[in-house]
Amino acid sequence: MMKPPIANAFFKHRALCSERRCSGSRWLAPRVLLCLAFLGIGVSHSYAVTSYNISLANPEQHLVQVQVILPEGSSERELQLPVWNALYQIRDFSQYVNWIRAKDRAGRPLTIRSINDSRWQVAGAQQGAIIEYEIFADSPGPFGAQLNSHHAFFNLAQILIYPVDARNQPMLVRFDQIPQSWHIATPLPADPDGRYIAETYDRLVDSPVEIGSFQESDFDESGARYRVIIDGEPADYDAETITSVLHKIVAAATSWMDDHPFSSYMFIYHFPHGPAGGGMEHSYSTAISLNADALARDPEILASVTAHEFFHLWNVKRIRPQTLEPVDYTKENFTRALWFSEGCTSTAADFIRLRAGLLDERHFEQELAADIGELQRRPARLRQSAEQSSLDAWLEGSPYYRRPERSVSYYNKGELLGILLDLDVREASHGKAGLREVFQWMNLNYAKKGRFFFDSDGVRQAADVVSHADLGSFFQNYVAGTDEIPWDDFFRVVGLHLVEAINTVADAGFTASRSFDAPMIVAEIAPGGPAELAGLQAGDTILEINGGPPGQDSAESVSALSPADTLTVKVLNRREGQRELKWKIGSREEVSYDLKDLDSVTPAQRAARAAWLKGEAQKPAAQ
Ligand SMILES: [Zn+2]
Known part of the structure; x- marks a missing residue:
């Protein structure tokens, strides 16, 4: 994901059924079996389908009515509303639940009681049950759930409870009482009755939903279809330009990974005039929110955020750390891997923008130098490692935690570690491999085999294999450790060095x-x-x-x-x-950085740099 950059006044940062008449699972089963089979979803117990009806009848009040139809099963069933999703922050979505009740298929009330603040238990559900509740939804942005008179956007984990014993079973969703002229956009497949289908709850909540009067376009690239959904004032953006940028990003990224693990993918954009700025990755889609005025001033932010979110379809969604699996919706999933899953996603996005012609060498090096400055100005870099910053992600909601003396960002240091790991692999492999080969190896040996990698050790394994070298000290010193980074030792490979300057800057x-x-x-x-x-x-x-x-x-x-x-x-x-x-406002002195050519750049360094700027190996990969 890419959160809205933390605004800080001291320094500039770079850069948010109708089955209400359903007579029971015997009626439902054959039709569900049919459509799920059509979609290639293997369902040996097709009766075990949880079905949701989501009513949009009250947009002005931001109130969403949800009906959950549970199939036959055990008498006592537990239902959980996630406490987090998308952002690595506990957000306790149950705070928005106004009321909840349960009844059996004949409409007789069933007893439902709270087990804790986000979990309920319903009794007498052996013949199935209907759970109904009302939830307030007015959280804007790609991580939220919002229903208003303009549109609806749902991170479904924020509004849908799930039956604990059926989380891994297929689910159906229908949206009801949709205002006229609104349409539905979601990467979920639909059945002939207009119900959306997901293999599991995890897949369901990995699928954002936009409902409104958005603009839509599409394009094809390398055998896959890409849909582009834009919710914004038509005067604020040019759809053709955006589609052209997306096409370049998709072509560059899929060729860089030599892969496109889907037949269709969806981009959802919001361009509000209020606070915005962030993106959320999904396996078959991304939702991105950018402030319309910021986009007008700096159109390049769209490519930057989009390349990052798109690359997540591999890194974190498919090339996934074991520590994030299975997702625990009741509490934190602690992981040491966010420096790689988030930070190195930004590194890959840099190479993708370079290859797509959306970033040139000078701007690339300027952005790198600015990122180095951001890390070097944080005294916490000498105390908090990239792994520790990953573990501490759950503290990021705290202003104190975000202070430079307390923390470094796994985005910032992780992106730089991706650059340095790329350079280290290049040097160790004599130009035969780089970060691209690390990602491709992890894609083939983890993602494609349905395996998860074990945090930093899994990355190191890939780096060692593709470089035919032992890169243990890199991981020990700079990933698990807090050694000061000898920048010039790394950048020498491509004929660059870091130059410091003292600037007088405004101090609020x-x-x-x-x-x-x-x-x-x-x-x-x-x-x-x-x-x-x-x-x-x-x-x-x-x-x-x-x-x-x-x-x-x-x-x-x-x-x-x-x-x-x-x-x-x-x-x-x-x-x-x-x-x-x-x-x-006053002033103070601040160290800033720039990346410059070495006094004498050798032909070998020039050749290495040319390959580096394409994110490519210099020589044929070692066998
Ligand atoms: Zn991200």
Whole structure:
């Protein structure tokens, strides 16, 4: 996934049945068997189909009515609503459940009781049962569930409870009471009756659903069909340009991996004018939300986020760490692998954009240098390893945790480790392999064989095999360890070195950050500085910065200011209410980085760089 970048005021970051008349499973079974067989889903117990009806009758109130029809089974059945999905954060979706009740197929009430805050038990369900509940859905973005008068977008894990004993059985979903002129877009296959089918609950909730009056286009590439769904103001985007960019990304990525493990794939975009900026990966789709104004200013963000989310169809969805399987919807899945599953997905996305002609050498190296600066400015890099940062992902909702003294980002350090691992493999294999070969080996030896890799050891295994070398020290020092990274030792392979410069940058005098859909909170204020003198307090909620909403853009607008410029901040203070504060911002010195050619670049280094910039091996792969 790609979360909206954390906005930070100190420094700039780069970059969110109708079977209500159903008479029972005997009636349902033959039809379900038929359509599931048609879709190639092997179902030996076709009667074991859980069926959902999702009513969109109340968009103005953001209320979704859900009916779950359980087939015959044991008398006592447990039902679970996930506490997390998509984001590695416990979000307790049950907070939005207004009420829940149960009845049997004849409409007689059944007893349903809570086991904990996200799990229920229904009794007397041996002949099947109908569970009904109402859930509030107004969380915007690709990780959320939202029903309003404009559209509906569902991360289904946020709104659908599942029968614990049938999580791995096929499921059917129907959407009812859809406003006129709205259409449904989802990567799930539909049966002739308009019901959507999933082999399991996991597959069901891996399938986002957009319902509204969106714009749709499609294209074919290398034997697969790609559908593009766009929800936004037509004046805010050019569908042809977007489709052209997507086509280039798809062609570059599938050729880089020499694979496209599906026959169809769906891109879903939202371009709202409010806070946005993030993407969520799925096996057969991605949902991406970008602020329309940010997109107009910097159209390249679309390619950057899309290449990352698209590559996830391999890395994390199919090339998957064992520690994320099976998904535990009741609590955290702790994993040491996010530096690879997220960070190295960004590295692969860099190579894909380079190959697609959507990123040139200079911008690539500038982005790399900026990423290095982001890591080097975090004192926590000497204490928290990339693996530890992965394990600690679940703390990212905390403003304190996000401070530079406390944490490094597994996205940031992971992307850099991907670059360095690529260079290390190139050097060790004498140019015969790189990160591409690592990913292809993992795809063939894990994903295609239905196996999961064991975190960093699984990556190391692949790197050792394709380089015919022992890369243990790389993993020990920089992945599991916190050694300072000797950047020049790595970049020498391609004739580059890191150049430091001291810059005077604007200093707003405070740090404030936000987690994806939470408000921006002031975390720290420089003692005696102008922000403190103006009355800003830690814990204040920032409502506006210089007249604009806080978020990715406001962070950039602060960093774009010069020392002595006036900053106007509208804040909400717990005791004093809403206030507007103004002060002249100060300055401080900051180390920045650039990647430059070595004084003398050898022909061998030039050849290595040319291959590097395509993400390709320099010589035929070793057998
Ligand atoms: Zn990601």
